[in-house]
Amino acid sequence: MTSLFEEVPVSIDGDIPTTRVEVKVNGERRAAEIEPRLLLAHLLRNGFKLTGTHTGCDTTNCGACTVLLDGEPVKSCTVFAVQANGHEVTTVEGLASSEQLHPVQEGFKDEHGLQCGFCTPGMMLSAVALLNENDNPTEDEVRWALSGNLCRCTGYQNIVKAVIWAGAKMRGEA
Amino acid sequence: MALDEVKIGGLGASRRRVEDNRFIRGKGNYVDDVVLPGMLYMEILRSPLAHAKINSIDTSAAYAIPGVRMVMTGEMMAARNLAWMPTLSYDTQAVLATDKVRFQGQEVCAVIADDPYIARDGVEAIIVDYEPLPPIVNPEQAMAADAPLIRNDKVGQDNNVIFDWEVGDREGTDRAFAEADKVSEISMHYPRSHPSPIEACGSIADYDRSTSKLTVYMTSQAPHIVRAAVSLVAEIPEHMIRIIAPDLGGGFGNKVPVYPGYVISILASILLEKPVKWIEDKTGNLISTGFGRDVYLKGEMALRNDGKILGVRMHTDSDHGAFFSDAQPSKFKIGLMHSTFACYDVPSAHLTARGVYTNKAPGGVAYRCSFRVTEAMYFQERMVQAAADDLGMDQAEFRRVNLVKDDDFPKRTPFGFLTDSGQYEKCLQIGLDAIGYDDFKKEQEEARKRGRLLGIGISTMTEPLGAGNSREYDILGIKMFDSAELRVHMTGKAILRTGAKTQGQGHETTWAQIVAHELGIPAEDIIVEEGDTDTAPFGMGTYASRSTPVAGAAVSMVSRKIRAKARKIAAHLLEVSDEDIEWELGRFYVRGAQDRGVTIQECAMAAYSNVPDGMEPGLENNAYYDPPNLTWPFACYIATVEVDPETGVWDVLRLVAVDDCGVRINPMIVEGQIMGGLTEAYAMANMQFITFDEDGNCVGSNYMDYLLPTAWETPGFELHEVVTPCPHHPIGAKGIGECATVGGPAAFVNAVMDALKHTGVRNIDMPLLPDRVYEAVQTGNDISGMPPVKTTDE
Numbered sequence: 016m017t018s019l020f021e022e023v024p025v026s027i028d029g030d031i032p033t034t035r036v037e038v039k040v041n042g043e044r045r046a047a048e049i050e051p052r053l054l055l056a057h058l059l060r061n062g063f064k065l066t067g068t069h070t071g072c073d074t075t076n077c078g079a080c081t082v083l084l085d086g087e088p089v090k091s092c093t094v095f096a097v098q099a100n101g102h103e104v105t106t107v108e109g110l111a112s113s114e115q116l117h118p119v120q121e122g123f124k125d126e127h128g129l130q131c132g133f134c135t136p137g138m139m140l141s142a143v144a145l146l147n148e149n150d151n152p153t154e155d156e157v158r159w160a161l162s163g164n165l166c167r168c169t170g171y172q173n174i175v176k177a178v179i180w181a182g183a184k185m186r187g188e189a
Numbered sequence: 190m191a192l193d194e195v196k197i198g199g200l201g202a203s204r205r206r207v208e209d210n211r212f213i214r215g216k217g218n219y220v221d222d223v224v225l226p227g228m229l230y231m232e233i234l235r236s237p238l239a240h241a242k243i244n245s246i247d248t249s250a251a252y253a254i255p256g257v258r259m260v261m262t263g264e265m266m267a268a269r270n271l272a273w274m275p276t277l278s279y280d281t282q283a284v285l286a287t288d289k290v291r292f293q294g295q296e297v298c299a300v301i302a303d304d305p306y307i308a309r310d311g312v313e314a315i316i317v318d319y320e321p322l323p324p325i326v327n328p329e330q331a332m333a334a335d336a337p338l339i340r341n342d343k344v345g346q347d348n349n350v351i352f353d354w355e356v357g358d359r360e361g362t363d364r365a366f367a368e369a370d371k372v373s374e375i376s377m378h379y380p381r382s383h384p385s386p387i388e389a390c391g392s393i394a395d396y397d398r399s400t401s402k403l404t405v406y407m408t409s410q411a412p413h414i415v416r417a418a419v420s421l422v423a424e425i426p427e428h429m430i431r432i433i434a435p436d437l438g439g440g441f442g443n444k445v446p447v448y449p450g451y452v453i454s455i456l457a458s459i460l461l462e463k464p465v466k467w468i469e470d471k472t473g474n475l476i477s478t479g480f481g482r483d484v485y486l487k488g489e490m491a492l493r494n495d496g497k498i499l500g501v502r503m504h505t506d507s508d509h510g511a512f513f514s515d516a517q518p519s520k521f522k523i524g525l526m527h528s529t530f531a532c533y534d535v536p537s538a539h540l541t542a543r544g545v546y547t548n549k550a551p552g553g554v555a556y557r558c559s560f561r562v563t564e565a566m567y568f569q570e571r572m573v574q575a576a577a578d579d580l581g582m583d584q585a586e587f588r589r590v591n592l593v594k595d596d597d598f599p600k601r602t603p604f605g606f607l608t609d610s611g612q613y614e615k616c617l618q619i620g621l622d623a624i625g626y627d628d629f630k631k632e633q634e635e636a637r638k639r640g641r642l643l644g645i646g647i648s649t650m651t652e653p654l655g656a657g658n659s660r661e662y663d664i665l666g667i668k669m670f671d672s673a674e675l676r677v678h679m680t681g682k683a684i685l686r687t688g689a690k691t692q693g694q695g696h697e698t699t700w701a702q703i704v705a706h707e708l709g710i711p712a713e714d715i716i717v718e719e720g721d722t723d724t725a726p727f728g729m730g731t732y733a734s735r736s737t738p739v740a741g742a743a744v745s746m747v748s749r750k751i752r753a754k755a756r757k758i759a760a761h762l763l764e765v766s767d768e769d770i771e772w773e774l775g776r777f778y779v780r781g782a783q784d785r786g787v788t789i790q791e792c793a794m795a796a797y798s799n800v801p802d803g804m805e806p807g808l809e810n811n812a813y814y815d816p817p818n819l820t821w822p823f824a825c826y827i828a829t830v831e832v833d834p835e836t837g838v839w840d841v842l843r844l845v846a847v848d849d850c851g852v853r854i855n856p857m858i859v860e861g862q863i864m865g866g867l868t869e870a871y872a873m874a875n876m877q878f879i880t881f882d883e884d885g886n887c888v889g890s891n892y893m894d895y896l897l898p899t900a901w902e903t904p905g906f907e908l909h910e911v912v913t914p915c916p917h918h919p920i921g922a923k924g925i926g927e928c929a930t931v932g933g934p935a936a937f938v939n940a941v942m943d944a945l946k947h948t949g950v951r952n953i954d955m956p957l958l959p960d961r962v963y964e965a966v967q968t969g970n971d972i973s974g975m976p977p978v979k980t981t982d983e
Contacts, residue, residue, distance in 0.1 A: 052306065066222035067215015069438070071387040072471040076892030079387055107215030120213040124205055127857050130865065131693030132212030133219065133388045133438025162901035165892070167387055167439050168693045170864035171900040 036100040040065070041109030051097050055089075056080045058096035059106060067107035067136045071165070078164030081137030082106050088144040090137075090163070107136035110143065118184035119143050119177070128177030130168030138164045142178045150185045152178070191709075191773035198712030199705040199774070200920060203857035206698045207717075208436075208691075217436040220391045223406050225464040228393065229258055231454050232308035233473060234298040234315050236290035239324035239548040239885025240339070243289055243297070243317060250314035251300055256307040258461060260315065261299040261453055263287035273342075274422050274452055276514035277445075277664055280351070281343070282551060283512070284449040289322065291339055291511035292550050293887050294476030296449040301457050301465055324548040324885030325349065326976045328485060328506040331545040339511055339546040351513045351544040354522040357604050361537035362491075365500025369491035373576040378954045378974045379564045380878040381483035381508070381549070383895065384556040386692075388438020389474035392451045393466045394458035402429050403459070407451060409434040409720075410444045410690050411730025416722045417667065418447050423455060434720035437692035441869075442554040444692070445516045445732050446479050475895055476887045479516065480879060481556025483508040483549075484523075484564045485975070488572045496582050496590040501530055501538040501603060503568065508547050515553035516732070517560040518662040518669065524553075524561025525653055527604035529569045532613055532651040532823065533591040538603035548885045557869055557930040559654050559733040566650040570935030574646070574942065575951060584939070585621055588649055589614060606653055610913045611823045616847045617649055619909050620825040623845045629829060637947070642832040643842075644944025648935035649826075653819040654924025655738025664729070668815070671735070672726040673743035675704065675751055676809035679797040681790030682714045685747075688728010689740035690720045694926060695858045696736065700744050702854050703920065707748030708755075708789050709775020726811055734924030737854065738915075743814035745919035750810040755792040761801035762787050820915045820923035822850040826867070826936035832944040837963030839941050841871065841904035846933075849911040850925035851918065860908055862926045867906050870933020872898045874941075876956050883979040 037046040040063060047062045059065045059082065070092050071079035080092040083105035091104075110117040119142045122128065129135040138161060145152060145160035152160070157178045158171070166174060183189040198204045211217055248260040263285035266272040273281045286297050300311030325331045325339060331349040340346045366372060393406040403425055409415050412432040420427040437444060454467040469478075484507045491500040507523060509515065517524045523542040530538060556563070577587035592613040593600050599609045624645070633643040659668035672688040685700055701715040719725055728740060752772070759777035760767045769780050778786030787795075796808035829842040846863055853859045869877075876896040879889035889895035914921030934955065941957050942950070950965045954974030961972045 050306070057305075060221075064224075065215070066219075067217075069219070069388070070221070071389075071438075072892045074471065074891050074893055077387055077471075107213075111214060116213070123213050124209040127206070127861050129209060129212055130695070130861060131386070131388070131437060131439040132208065132217045133386070135212050136215045139213070158900040158903075162899040165387060165897050165899060167385065167441065167869070167897070168865045169861060170866075170868035170906065171903050172864050172906060173861060175900065 034097060036096055038099045039103040041105060049096055051095065053096045054092055055094040055096045055099050056091035059091060065106050065108050069133055069136060071133065076165065077134070078137045078141065079134050081140045081164060083140055083144060086144070086147065088141050105140070107139060110139065117143065118181040119146065121184065122177035122181035126173050126177040126180050128169060128174040134164060134166045138166060138174060142181065146178065146182050146185055150182045152182060154179070192775040194706060194774055197705050197709065198702055200702060200852065200854055202702060202855065204698055204702060204712060204855055206695050208695065208697045219388055219436045219438055220393065220406050220408050221468045223393055223435065225393060225395055228464040228466050229301050229303060229461065230305040230308045231299055231301045231457060231465050231467040232305065232312045233296050233450055234312045235473065235477065236286065236293060236295040236297050238290060238319055238321055239293045240322040241290050241319040242322060243286060244320055245318045246298065247316040248298065250316065251311040254307060254310050254314060256303040257300060257311040258303070259301045259457060260311065261285060261457060266456065269456065271452065271456060274447065276512055278513045278515045278517065279519065280513035282514050284452050288342060292548050293885055294473070294550055296477070299453045299457065301461065326547060326549070326881045326883065326885050326978060328508050328545045328547065330978050331547050339548060349546045351509055351546060352522045353543050355541045356527045357539035358537045359539045362500045362502055362539040365537050366491040366502065369499050370494040371492045371579060373490045373492060373579040374488065375572055375575040375952055376487050377571060377952050379482045379484045379567055380880065380955055380974050382481050382556060382873055382877055383475050383879050384441035384443035384481060384554065385475065385895065385897065386439025386441055386443055389469040389471055390444060390448055390450065390478055391468040392454045393464055394455040395464040396458040396462065398462050402431065403455065404431045404433065405455060406433045406435060408437055408444045410437070410440045410692060410732050412690060412720055412722050413688060413727050414664065414667065414730060415447055419455065422452070431723045434690050440692035441557045442481060442516070442732055443479050445554055445730070446514060448478055471892065472890050475879070476890045477550050479552035479554030480550055481554055482564055486568045488568055490572055490576045492576055492580060494580070496580060496587050498533060498535050498591050501535050503529065503540045505542045507542065507544045508549065509544050509553050510547055510549040510551040512551035513544065514551040516555060518656060519664055524555065525559055526561045526565045528562050528602065528606055528653045529565035531602040531606055531608055531653070532593055532649060534593050535603040540604065549881060555733050557866065557927045559652060559656065559927060562652045563931045566652060566931050567935050570648040570650060570939065574939045578946065584647055585617065585626060588617060588647065592617065592649065607818060608651060608821045609818060609916050611651060611821060611849060612911055612913050613649065613823055616823055616825040616849055616911050619911065620827045620845050620847045623907060623909055624827045624829060624843060642834055642944040644830050644832065644940040644942070646828045646936045646939025646943055647825070648932045648939065650932045651821045651823045652928065652931050654734035654822060654927065655816060655820045656733050656735055657739070657816055658818060659815045669729050670813055670815040671728040671739035671743050672811060672813045673740060673747045674726045674811040675747045677751060677793045679794050681710060681793040683710060684716050684718065685744065686718045686725045687740045687744060688726050689731045689736040692731060694731065694736060694862070695855070699854045699858060700741070703741060703744045704748050706920065707745055708752055710789055734926045737922050738820045738918060738924050739814055739816055741922060742816060742919050743812045746814055747810050747812035750812060751808060754808060755789055757804065758792045758795050758800065759787050762791065762795055817917045820851065820918060822848065822923040822925060822928050824848050824928045824932045826929070826932050828936040828940040830937070830940040830944060832941055832962060834966045837959035837961065837966065839957065839962060841937070843907065844904055845907045845909065846929065847909040847911060848925065848928055849913050850928065851913060851915040851923035852921035854922060859925055863908055863929045864906050866927060866929025867933050868898060868903050869930045871904060871937060874934045874937035874955055874957060876958065878956050881976045883977050
């Protein structure tokens, strides 16, 4: 953050302690001064302006806020931002390079694995975590790996196909 | 050479979706993603009690928190005549409670603060003194003679009944029952459910004092209706209101009504002269916004021994919660419930309906359905199965006897709708063949001998999709039609805007396909915009599967207007008369000389550079489309299940779906809609419902209690298609988004009931939870899902 243009409060309330966190987000080192109660999802969305991470339910059920923390999928609405201090976070914005989509992104589009798009970033990150460990999963393995992510639009059948499509692409078969 | 329509992304192309390009990159733009300079944040305090008098509200501790800008109370709203607002069903709804709270989760105060965390701190600091009143949790209790009065705010309301309504032929139906060989009866409850899009509701109100303009970003499926409503309620001139519905994270009917949170954020922005963002949390969404269903049925069918239905009699009691805020065509009190039995030849029918207030959230939205048709078709198909069983007749054969035949169209339904097309028996047969009906029946019998309980359930239905026509369908007097505006630029590229509002249906992809079909402009050369009332033409929005039947038709019609003008330009360019011009996809040519032609793109260029004398330049137009009738898709869903009698758990073995939604614009998207709908159908049959305890506490107020199926439990689906074009739609399409949600639940429930046939159980209310199924198997009794009433006090 620059100090050139940043507005600061006229009077700072001394009761709220803040703490500095530094997180490597999508490969880039970023830092913020935050209240300890701030959730990781909100640091990403409101602090770092990475609004691809959605918050759906606040109770760790829907998985729309799923990001990778050191490669492991976590629901960022139930991780404090301070817990990510010194760690690496991957969000949906970090999946594609400017020229090349991630195979999971391609698969979701090609197999019509999304409709309203709200659950999609979290769903894709859970899929990426699965495929990083096992790029040739069975249908049941895909369904199990995604069972922490809710989708209300698709009925999952095309999401499963999309992940299997992406696995084939990662293996060089598609 | 005419173009290859599929190659240019026209009708019938499974074109990959345009909107996905941003969604897969995390670049969607949902309401919560919008940030305005100087924006404040709002949080709502909700009532913890279902029914209570408010003695006092103390907001001083909230005001003491640094960063809290304002605490809004009912009193403040009342001072501006905004404590109550009109509903879509000619009732009123409290915006912030003034006198008492009438359901758990009702809006009591709102805190506006510098950030959302402070706003929540402020909410927790407010002290409200409540005096509990006895809660009412079901219609029986609401109608009891000594029931406490929920709506004591309404002059002339001396009980909890909202309406008594009837439709059909009472005398004729009585005669049919007098002549019947057999009368089949069944009662059931379609439980309260919640559409629960993953994105909850929210708004950002931004009132600019310097221009007097109010801009509101809002999770709305019907932004133009909201603009009209805000104009009427808040007395702001309509041209000074701009409603922007950006990307929506699902809707399913939940985002049709106007909610108190929107209204409060608007007033807060006017008072504070700053943008105010309100983003509802999941619990707020589940306990206060538009639910679906919650209807009790008493159904009777008059039958002849050969299986012919002679008459149908139905009575429904519906639970509307504390305010009658159903989102439905205004003249029908219980939506399109009377579309029931539309696919069957039923000589006479009669429906009585009573609606009541209870201490529950208001709503009655069309949750992925065309106004109560989900209940209508579920009741129909459960009654059909019970009737077949009572006659000792095969359930497929019973349907065959009674389904409307292909050459009977147009056909009046028992309650007076006009169905116009379909191949019902063919759909049924395709379904039966796909599932292997006769073989399964044998397998079922064999399994039964070994103690395994297999079942097969069928659901066949046609439903009315696509309100209007405007003669019969209006909401608060606003006629139900829709619109499209098309501007073709000089290089032959185009922008299309409609009055509908996509929320996952893929309008940005499919509307361009309709234009491609009509004009031969490749779909990729057309961008589609919706949801901004300052730019989109007036329309009634997207719900009730009305986009393709109404707005989609308008897209066709506006394209044809463009083509008509382009034809004149082509004649001018080719130096022949209009009558000598022929059209093939994407190109006009001279009759008899096919090589002498001009493309639509050349006509577009000429429209801006070389128009004939006397013609206005430019190539743009709009169309308002008022459909002559509803569209009537047909569906046959067949489920096979296995029930474990030891646990009450049931598994879906197979689900076969045969859908006839007329011409399919984008088959990939249509199939996506069907699979999504089937999943919601499975959810309702299996796990998803909202109920209440005897104190009126909502059970199902978060995703730990309100169960939605994940990828793990959702079954696979086998899809089949039949195409009977809609005779009145410009491209022959019918609605499809909701068929599976509407017709699906009965297939699953009928299958489980078929598996339990030997026990004598006639009905288990949805959802068929393991404990309910287990209890039914053990006791042989029907299982009711009616919320229990407190019996101990008084």
